[in-house]
Amino acid sequence: MAKVLLENIQRKFNNVTAIEDITFEIPDGEFWVLVGPSGCGKSTILRTIAGLETATSGNLFIGDRLVNDIPARARDVAMVFQNYALYPHKTVAQNIAFGLEMRKVDRKIIQERLLTVARSLSLENLLDRKPKQLSGGQQQRVALGRAIARQPQLFLLDEPLSNLDAQLRDDTRAELKQLHQQLRITTIYVTHDQVEAMTLADKIVVLNRGRIQQIGDPQSIYALPANEMVASFLGNPPMNILPAIYKGDNFDISGQLLAIPENIKNSLNLHPEQICNLGIRPEHIYINLDEQSTFGRILQKNGEYREEVSDLLAEVKVIEPLGRETLIRTSLPNSFGFINVQVPGGVRLHPGERLHL
Numbered sequence: 249m250a251k252v253l254l255e256n257i258q259r260k261f262n263n264v265t266a267i268e269d270i271t272f273e274i275p276d277g278e279f280w281v282l283v284g285p286s287g288c289g290k291s292t293i294l295r296t297i298a299g300l301e302t303a304t305s306g307n308l309f310i311g312d313r314l315v316n317d318i319p320a321r322a323r324d325v326a327m328v329f330q331n332y333a334l335y336p337h338k339t340v341a342q343n344i345a346f347g348l349e350m351r352k353v354d355r356k357i358i359q360e361r362l363l364t365v366a367r368s369l370s371l372e373n374l375l376d377r378k379p380k381q382l383s384g385g386q387q388q389r390v391a392l393g394r395a396i397a398r399q400p401q402l403f404l405l406d407e408p409l410s411n412l413d414a415q416l417r418d419d420t421r422a423e424l425k426q427l428h429q430q431l432r433i434t435t436i437y438v439t440h441d442q443v444e445a446m447t448l449a450d451k452i453v454v455l456n457r458g459r460i461q462q463i464g465d466p467q468s469i470y471a472l473p474a475n476e477m478v479a480s481f482l483g484n485p486p487m488n489i490l491p492a493i494y495k496g497d498n499f500d501i502s503g504q505l506l507a508i509p510e511n512i513k514n515s516l517n518l519h520p521e522q523i524c525n526l527g528i529r530p531e532h533i534y535i536n537l538d539e540q541s542t543f544g545r546i547l548q549k550n551g552e553y554r555e556e557v558s559d560l561l562a563e564v565k566v567i568e569p570l571g572r573e574t575l576i577r578t579s580l581p582n583s584f585g586f587i588n589v590q591v592p593g594g595v596r597l598h599p600g601e602r603l604h605l
């Protein structure tokens with residue numbers, strides 16, 4: 249097992265900069281997820297760590313060893329891809345043992361490792377099968393097993409679940425997390441799926457256009473995104489981003505005034521009439537079915553409540569029941585785009601109905 253340190257890693261392809269200024273340190277045993285939209289540089293970072301790609305500049309350490317010039321096979325890392333790349337003519341057992349046999353590991357140790365890995369991935373009953381006799385999820389478990397059997401000091405996973413259907417993806421995701429809890433091998437996991445990032449990661453690295461946007465644990469990134477890209481990328485349904493004009497005590501949103509709570513007011517670094525984007529998560533909006541405007545109670549610094557209009561008149565456009573919750577897509581009069589609101593399931597509303605957010 250090992251810590252991993254990237255220092256100012258940059259990779260150019262001809263004159264295109266794929267990744268730039270990539271600096272982070274992963275402590276030994278942690279599970280980190282690199283997440284971002286397609287083309288943001290996730291795989292390039294992972295492949296550089298694996299040694300399949302050479303950085304144009306910067307330093308890479310695995311453990312205490314500078315590995316810039318160390319070839320992939322000598323880095324002691326195991327990588328799992330989305331296409332499992334199993335040997336089709338070998339059995340599950342042979343696939344898992346192959347890497348160890350190549351390294352001339354003692355027969356007895358190979359047998360022991362094979363059984364331990366098979367047990368931890370529930371593959372004991374499949375050891376004699378060939379890959380084509382396995383489901384996609386089972387094949388992926390074999391690919392993981394092959395990587396684990398080598399007991400690498402570092403695990404690199406590139407979208408390992410993206411070929412699985414939804415249910416299997418959820419189950420395998422949980423198994424992966426459990427496996428990491430048992431083995432504590434330092435793991436770097438690449439995905440474009442923010443749910444995978446949120447559920448698996450000790451720390452998330454959000455990337456966009458080859459640069460790091462934010463590094464943090466899932467909850468703090470969700471609560472305090474560093475910028476609009478991070479805010480809108482993490483969260484499902486995504487954060488509402490509303491164009492607004494700052495008015496000191498209020499935001500003007502498409503001609504309606506929304507009062508700014510006292511506890512936020514002092515931390516805003518805006519000047520009057522400044523145009524800005526307001527981010528509000530769908531689960532932080534409440535609905536009031538009165539068509540008459542209601543008055544919100546706003547807590548002031550001195551602990552007293554001040555009554556103030558703090559809602560927006562909106563119209564229900566689309567209702568999407570999701571079982572436990574319902575997503576209501578509303579819009580403000582005279583404005584384009586939806587404001588999405590997440591409310592408990594079972595709420596009875598109709599398109600065209602007016603309400604206050």
Ligand code: ADP
Nearest residue numbers: 261264265266285286287288289290291292293
């Ligand atoms: P991601 O994994 O986030 O989808 P990649 O790391 O694959 O992104 O790619 C990052 C950027 O680098 C993209 O703009 C991609 O087109 C470019 N890129 C990646 N590999 C190569 C290559 N071998 N030659 C030229 N450009 C590349």
